[in-house]
Amino acid sequence: MSDAPDDEVLVGGNVTPVVRRGDAVHRQAGEWTPAVHLLLRTLHHAGIDEVPEPRGFDQFGREILSFVPGETLADAAPRVLWSVDVLRSAARLLRRIHDASVPLVADPSLVWRSPRREPAEVICHNDFATYNLLVRGETLSGAIDFDFASPGSRAWDLSYLAYRIVPFAEDAPHTEGLDRRIRLDALIRAYGGGVAADEIIATAADRLDDLRAFTLGRRRATGRVDFAEHAAMYGRDAERLRGPRPWAISLS
Incomplete structure (x- = not known):
């Protein structure tokens, strides 16, 4: 080729x-x-x-x-990356995607790359995160990389967005002064409700367990050391989220 x-x-x-x-x-x-x-x-x-x-x-x-134009949100300046307006826009876009996808959930003829997870309410992006979101200037402009989409719950997708944009990820840069409780509440409200903060945190920890196993599989398949490092981070982050004070974690 x-x-x-x-x-x-x-x-x-x-x-x-x-x-x-x-x-x-x-x-x-x-x-x-x-x-x-x-x-x-x-x-x-x-x-x-x-x-x-x-x-x-x-x-x-x-x-x-x-081609969807824009700069990857993960690479944007901190004022854009952690903008509450961008956070809300990301939640609203995910809600629109979820709502439009509902007719495809029950179609048995469709083959997805990722496993179906119950309760299957919508088609999940399964990687709706800052590195797959695009901005132009200070405005959210798009979402890419739907290859791992599959049926799943709204909370499954929203929890991973929360992990990356609230954020709870250990590798999130420039997080000084962010109030994670306020940001998570804003994310849930912008999505349109239907899930509780405690559910999002618990689901995010489960999501990280799944991601850790997947990443370790990629490590074995490719030999890449960075995959092992990522898997270890997912394990630490899941443990923090299951701890007594997930809001108070210090990542910076």
């Missing part, structure tokens, strides 16, 4: 390489890709234009998606 000379390899993908060609992105496809493309088309039909639009496949069998 070879790419055109002007292809741009996009950084940040830990699983599959991503190449930009003009206004399109080309990436490895799999048996899950038709389900993901249906999800993305469903979102666009619901008026959610902040996500990639599927454009079929290239001559190498890779999927083609529209």
